Amino acid sequence: MSKERIKIAPEFFDIMPPEYQDLVQRATYGKEDRGWKDIGTAKELIEEHSLCAGCPESMAFRYILASLPNPEDTVMVGSTGCTSLVFPMVAVHNIHSLFGNQNAIASGLKRALTVRFPGKVKDVVVLAGDGATVDIGLDMTLQAWFRQEKFTTICFDNELYANTGGQESGLMRKGFVAKMAPIGKQFEKVRLPEIARESGCHYVVQCTVSKPSVVERVIRNAVFVARELGPTYIQLYTPCILEIGKNSMEGLQEMRDSEKPTERFAYKEFVSEPAKQFLAELAAKEKEKKAAAKQLASQEA
Amino acid sequence: MAETKSLIGTQNKKGQTYTDPRRMLFEAPRTPSFYTGSEVIKEAIRRASCDVMIAYPITPQSEAAALIGELFAEGYIGDYFRGESEFAVMSQCAGAAFGGARVFTTTAGPGTMRAMENFPMWAGARLPIQMIVTCRGINSPLSIQPDTLEISYLMNTGMLVWHAETAQDFFDWILKGYMVSEEPDVHLPLALCCDGFFVTHTKDVVQLTPADMCLPPYDPYRSPVPCMDMECPPVRMMRDPFIMKSNYISYATHASWQQEIWAAVERSRKHTIAWLDGLIDAENTDADIMIVASGTAVSQGREAIRMLEDEGVRAGLVKVKTLRPWPGEEIREATKHAEHIFVPEFNVTGWLAKEIRATVPNSDRVHAGPHVCGGMTMPPEIIVSEIKTTLGMRAVSLAGRGS
Numbered sequence: 057m058s059k060e061r062i063k064i065a066p067e068f069f070d071i072m073p074p075e076y077q078d079l080v081q082r083a084t085y086g087k088e089d090r091g092w093k094d095i096g097t098a099k100e101l102i103e104e105h106s107l108c109a110g111c112p113e114s115m116a117f118r119y120i121l122a123s124l125p126n127p128e129d130t131v132m133v134g135s136t137g138c139t140s141l142v143f144p145m146v147a148v149h150n151i152h153s154l155f156g157n158q159n160a161i162a163s164g165l166k167r168a169l170t171v172r173f174p175g176k177v178k179d180v181v182v183l184a185g186d187g188a189t190v191d192i193g194l195d196m197t198l199q200a201w202f203r204q205e206k207f208t209t210i211c212f213d214n215e216l217y218a219n220t221g222g223q224e225s226g227l228m229r230k231g232f233v234a235k236m237a238p239i240g241k242q243f244e245k246v247r248l249p250e251i252a253r254e255s256g257c258h259y260v261v262q263c264t265v266s267k268p269s270v271v272e273r274v275i276r277n278a279v280f281v282a283r284e285l286g287p288t289y290i291q292l293y294t295p296c297i298l299e300i301g302k303n304s305m306e307g308l309q310e311m312r313d314s315e316k317p318t319e320r321f322a323y324k325e326f327v328s329e330p331a332k333q334f335l336a337e338l339a340a341k342e343k344e345k346k347a348a349a350k351q352l353a354s355q356e357a
Numbered sequence: 358m359a360e361t362k363s364l365i366g367t368q369n370k371k372g373q374t375y376t377d378p379r380r381m382l383f384e385a386p387r388t389p390s391f392y393t394g395s396e397v398i399k400e401a402i403r404r405a406s407c408d409v410m411i412a413y414p415i416t417p418q419s420e421a422a423a424l425i426g427e428l429f430a431e432g433y434i435g436d437y438f439r440g441e442s443e444f445a446v447m448s449q450c451a452g453a454a455f456g457g458a459r460v461f462t463t464t465a466g467p468g469t470m471r472a473m474e475n476f477p478m479w480a481g482a483r484l485p486i487q488m489i490v491t492c493r494g495i496n497s498p499l500s501i502q503p504d505t506l507e508i509s510y511l512m513n514t515g516m517l518v519w520h521a522e523t524a525q526d527f528f529d530w531i532l533k534g535y536m537v538s539e540e541p542d543v544h545l546p547l548a549l550c551c552d553g554f555f556v557t558h559t560k561d562v563v564q565l566t567p568a569d570m571c572l573p574p575y576d577p578y579r580s581p582v583p584c585m586d587m588e589c590p591p592v593r594m595m596r597d598p599f600i601m602k603s604n605y606i607s608y609a610t611h612a613s614w615q616q617e618i619w620a621a622v623e624r625s626r627k628h629t630i631a632w633l634d635g636l637i638d639a640e641n642t643d644a645d646i647m648i649v650a651s652g653t654a655v656s657q658g659r660e661a662i663r664m665l666e667d668e669g670v671r672a673g674l675v676k677v678k679t680l681r682p683w684p685g686e687e688i689r690e691a692t693k694h695a696e697h698i699f700v701p702e703f704n705v706t707g708w709l710a711k712e713i714r715a716t717v718p719n720s721d722r723v724h725a726g727p728h729v730c731g732g733m734t735m736p737p738e739i740i741v742s743e744i745k746t747t748l749g750m751r752a753v754s755l756a757g758r759g760s
Binding site: 062128129130131133146147148149150151153154157160161162163164165166167168169170171172173178195196199203 | 438
């Protein structure tokens with residue numbers, strides 16, 4: 057798709073819903089350098105969400121959508137949970153099918169898009185919670201990585217089943233008392249970033265969403281690497297403030313506290329050798345582009 | 358959107374000509390070939406212009422899935438891979454169909470059951486995936502033998518469900534199935550069932566269409582729901598999530614959607630009648646005794662009728678070709694003169710007999726049986742014996758035949 061295709065016939069412009077007019081006039085489709093700084097200044101891909109006030113997941117959603125390098129040709133796959141409450145309000149094609157099968161859906165989807173559009177880049181991005189990614193859907197998550205499927209998997213890790221009321225999940229930390237973990241969780245938090253690395257992911261990052269610039273960088277890297285090399289995985293801490301007993305305003309601090317070097321969400325990054333080389337080339341090109349733009353600006357001045 | 362242009366008369370990368378399906382299936386010359394059912398599935402898919410096939414091994418469908426892998430290696434299919442389980446495979450099929458591909462897969466027995474959550478989702482998402490179901494035993498203790506119990510579970514998923522009797526049915530119905538299920542007013546998945554081993558692993562003479570003709574490709578933009586490829590502008594679907602508001606609108610939305618799925622099943626009727634020449638085949642409909650069956654039980658019923666004729670008993674036959682849509686009116690008409698309706702089945706519960714009992718007036722005419730299950734064959738003598746016993750005629754003991 058391109059922004060050209062969502063133009064409204066001039067005769068009908070004024071009768072179109074204001075939201076649609078706004079989307080056409082100010083969307084960030086087709087804008088190569090779009091990023092989190094466009095949030096609030098340009099039309100975003102997410103409207104009023106229905107998540108809880110102060111939910112870090114809503115921040116993560118905005119940063120991710122603002123960071124997609126190619127939203128006009130990106131399809132997202134979600135799963136049952138709080139993510140499925142937001143997707144109906146996102147202006148990117150998105151699929152919700154069943155709980156936990158998101159990486160299987162994405163496998164078929166990416167392959168179909170590759171068959172149908174051999175000369176075009178179509179990005180597929182999976183976005184699901186920790187229950188869908190690590191518990192019920194773990195076999196499909198891992199097998200997609202083993203098969204080297206070319207899409208990005210993003211896990212909103214809130215360390216529990218938020219949407220169904222705070223039950224124990226595989227990513228919950230050991231000892232945490234939760235519904236269905238009445239004497240505290242009995243085993244360690246599953247080390248999915250390490251498993252992802254060993255399963256063939258070319259680019260793996262674990263972080264919080266306290267810093268939008270970090271989220272933007274890793275999402276763009278993950279999408280670019282997936283497009284060229286193979287599977288990538290991003291695990292984002294998006295605490296469910298409701299279920300861990302925090303107030304609406306405390307989500308950001310919870311993430312800052314959890315990302316300290318000794319804490320469980322300290323920034324973690326694994327990059328395969330081919331991905332390192334690819335990202336270095338990408339950075340060099342970016343540098344060249346910026347230098348050229350700077351030179352042009354100084355000439356014009 | 359190249360797919361929207363007519364490609365009929367042009368060639369694909371394998372040199373096959375995209376052919377008007379009616380010409381290909383009703384007018385083109387046919388060549389007799391001696392093939393197993395699994396090989397026939399391969400030959401049908403060779404001509405089906407499939408974009409994606411996803412495979413998983415389970416007896417007795419493995420051979421068909423493997424043979425289609427050969428087609429992929431030869432370049433007849435866009436993509437092919439082995440999934441990790443039937444649940445995953447059906448999800449992968451869904452993903453490919455969401456992305457606008459013509460999709461094919463196969464399964465059997467326990468695999469059908471493992472994947473079951475996907476099927477109402479396929480129907481609800483209006484994904485015209487075709488799935489071959491090579492029926493076998495599903496319950497413990499383990500069995501790999503033919504048994505059609507799994508069909509009863511498929512019938513309420515919202516999918517189209519057809520039941521092939523022979524390998525020839527298979528060849529024709531695979532191709533015709535896509536034509537029906539991809540109609541914009543239908544756009545539903547199709548479970549094309551057969552009795553495992555009896556059809557898949559036996560050889561038969563099958564009349565094949567020319568291998569250099571193939572179906573026109575699927576056009577995903579004729580779908581009644583948006584294709585998930587970002588070629589059409591996306592819209593934010595709603596301000597509130599679709600399921601979490603426990604209010605009347607939410608309930609009504611979901612209820613009306615479910616009703617629409619079943620309305621689409623009914624709308625498939627007219628297309629199916631045109632392609633399959635009716636939802637049933639019937640013969641001797643003026644007889645007092647009618648055998649109504651689907652799948653290979655039809656063949657056994659046909660032989661039983663011949664044997665009964667030798668003894669001066671006249672019986673008729675209804676071959677039920679489609680279970681969804683259900684040919685209720687057709688069965689009522691074909692059995693209106695019958696005093697006795699016998700329903701031989703390869704399963705223990707008698708799901709077909711239950712459907713027929715719910716369909717015809719004076720349902721005490723319907724004799725649910727004979728049943729065989731667990732993989733046992735159904736000698737036509739069993740059907741003859743059931744009929745003669747019901748009529749008060751003397752029946753020869755079958756034990757003496759060693760059957």
